[in-house]
Amino acid sequence: MRLTLTERREESPGVESFLFEPAGPLSWRAGQFLHYVLHHEPTDDRGSDRWFTVSSAPSEKHVMLTTRFTPEGGSTFKQALNNLKIGEQIEISDVDGDFVIDESGEPCVFIAGGIGVTPFRSILKELDSTKKKFDITLLYANRDESIPFKDELEAIARRNDGLKIQYVISPERIDEKRIRALIPGSEKPIFYISGPEPMVESMTATLTAMGVPKERLKQDWFPGYAADENQ
Numbered sequence: 240m241r242l243t244l245t246e247r248r249e250e251s252p253g254v255e256s257f258l259f260e261p262a263g264p265l266s267w268r269a270g271q272f273l274h275y276v277l278h279h280e281p282t283d284d285r286g287s288d289r290w291f292t293v294s295s296a297p298s299e300k301h302v303m304l305t306t307r308f309t310p311e312g313g314s315t316f317k318q319a320l321n322n323l324k325i326g327e328q329i330e331i332s333d334v335d336g337d338f339v340i341d342e343s344g345e346p347c348v349f350i351a352g353g354i355g356v357t358p359f360r361s362i363l364k365e366l367d368s369t370k371k372k373f374d375i376t377l378l379y380a381n382r383d384e385s386i387p388f389k390d391e392l393e394a395i396a397r398r399n400d401g402l403k404i405q406y407v408i409s410p411e412r413i414d415e416k417r418i419r420a421l422i423p424g425s426e427k428p429i430f431y432i433s434g435p436e437p438m439v440e441s442m443t444a445t446l447t448a449m450g451v452p453k454e455r456l457k458q459d460w461f462p463g464y465a466a467d468e469n470q
């Protein structure tokens with residue numbers, strides 16, 4: 240299917256959202272991702288396709304892709320994306336992914352590393368629109384105080400007692416002490432971790448060492464970024 244670019248939004252310096260209108264009906268669950276193809280020449284060894292989370296909620300109707308551009312220019316794919324003009328098109332296929340929340344309303348801790356916040360933005364927007372009760376703490380690590388989606392997330396938290404947000408700004412890190420402080424007594428939340436691959440690996444190791452069982456851990460890995468790049 241083809242998507243037509245309708246709007247671009249700067250979320251923070253270097254982080255931009257691309258809003259698209261699908262050529263036909265497209266359904267996805269908050270937290271899922273799409274496969275994108277953007278033909279361009281010349282193409283570097285990373286190729287002309289990528290996966291990106293749909294950072295918009297299904298209730299928003301448009302498809303939104305949010306990404307970070309490196310100041311050094313980055314891959315040829317990112318350069319081609321950055322050159323995309325309103326009205327131009329991109330190809331997508333394969334809505335996929337199980338980084339979605341179940342409807343049980345169990346307490347959850349969302350751990351985001353930088354641009355890894357995209358599935359959480361979609362999930363929280365969707366919950367906000369459906370007015371369902373939830374109990375979520377978002378631990379959001381970012382490289383600096385320019386935090387993508389900060390205003391939107393805080394607006395959701397103001398409307399919903401069930402959302403608490405804590406920012407962790409580099410050089411601070413999300414560690415065991417910080418996680419323990421979030422979990423009162425015997426509470427056993429479900430942990431969702433999303434971010435650059437090395438960050439997700441290290442958070443998984445920390446939580447596993449803390450005794451969190453595999454079935455209460457969900458991960459979304461973003462390959463292609465170094466550990467600290469988004470924090």
Ligand SMILES: Cc1cc2nc3c(=O)[nH]c(=O)nc-3n(C[C@H](O)[C@H](O)[C@H](O)COP(=O)(O)OP(=O)(O)OC[C@H]3O[C@@H](n4cnc5c(N)ncnc54)[C@H](O)[C@@H]3O)c2cc1C
Nearest residue numbers: 272283289290291292305306307313314317357461462463
């Ligand atoms: C399920 C899933 C969901 C994802 N969701 C998102 C999302 O919502 N947002 C998002 O931004 N990403 C997401 N990603 C990651 C995305 O697919 C890209 O891998 C990522 O954005 C990096 O893009 P890039 O390879 O174009 O590199 P760039 O962003 O251009 O660069 C990243 C780093 O790689 C270096 N680099 C660039 N090109 C090369 C090269 N040819 N060889 C070696 N090093 C190079 C750069 O210098 C920089 O350090 C997701 C991935 C998956 C699998």
